Amino acid sequence: QKEVEQDPGPLSVPEGAIVSLNCTYSNSAFQYFMWYRQYSRKGPELLMYTYSSGNKEDGRFTAQVDKSSKYISLFIRDSQPSDSATYLCAYNFNKFYFGSGTKLNVKP
Amino acid sequence: DTGVSQNPRHKITKRGQNVTFRCDPISEHNRLYWYRQTLGQGPEFLTYFQNEAQLEKSRLLSDRFSAERPKGSFSTLEIQRTEQGDSAMYLCASSRDRGMNTGELFFGEGSRLTVL
Numbered sequence: 001q002k003e004v005e006q007d008p009g010p011l012s013v014p015e016g017a018i019v020s021l022n023c024t025y026s027n028s029a030f031q032y033f034m035w036y037r038q039y040s041r042k043g044p045e046l047l048m049y050t051y052s053s054g055n056k057e058d059g060r061f062t063a064q065v066d067k068s069s070k071y072i073s074l075f076i077r078d079s080q081p082s083d084s085a086t087y088l089c090a091y092n093f094n095k096f097y098f099g100s101g102t103k104l105n106v107k108p
Numbered sequence: 109d110t111g112v113s114q115n116p117r118h119k120i121t122k123r124g125q126n127v128t129f130r131c132d133p134i135s136e137h138n139r140l141y142w143y144r145q146t147l148g149q150g151p152e153f154l155t156y157f158q159n160e161a162q163l164e165k166s167r168l169l170s171d172r173f174s175a176e177r178p179k180g181s182f183s184t185l186e187i188q189r190t191e192q193g194d195s196a197m198y199l200c201a202s203s204r205d206r207g208m209n210t211g212e213l214f215f216g217e218g219s220r221l222t223v224l
Contacts, residue, residue: 008148034212043112043199043215044151088150095164096141096201096213098150 006099019076023089023099035074036088079106112216114200120222128186129219131200140183143199190223
């Protein structure tokens with residue numbers, strides 16, 4: 001079992017939709033979580049990070065951690081075609097570990 | 109822009125040749141990481157440095173791979189006797205170590221290797 005699991009998608013939604021991206025993790029000791037966005041043939045860019053449980057909001061993006069179920073989520077409100085990318089969840093435990101990424105396509 | 113810089117961006121080589129990639133991290137970052145990414149997968153950890161010390165190497169890293177970070181500044185990743193299975197994107201990232209499990213990781217644009 002991989003330490004962080006992520007549905008690879010692809011996920012296709014119409015412009016303006018609310019998008020929910022999810023990951024599950026295995027080790028309850030993990031506390032520091034991140035979401036990265038990666039456009040095709042580019043390096044990942046840090047989108048948001050959260051510590052422990054709860055929500056964090058930044059514009060149209062909300063990151064949520066549910067430690068009881070070992071579940072992390074990224075919500076995108078009013079999705080735009082420019083949000084079309086692969087989204088990677090990650091955590092930091094001595095070093096950084098990444099999920100396999102979910103490919104999102106937002107159709108105009 | 110003082111982000112992470114990687115060179116070359118794309119390298120095409122024949123099987124059996126040696127290749128070297130260079131990474132210049134964000135200047136105040138003391139940690140530097142190398143990852144490998146193949147199509148449809150997330151970045152896989154290869155190795156990381158704290159300053160000039162190489163603290164960990166993945167078991168994925170065969171003896172043909174070597175990484176250095178002299179003087180704790182830029183880093184090089186060398187692959188000797190390349191094989192077609194080495195074809196991938198090699199990503200460098202850096203962070204400022206603020207403690208055990210904190211710190212944000214910033215990536216470069218990657219060096220894409222194609223082995224013919």
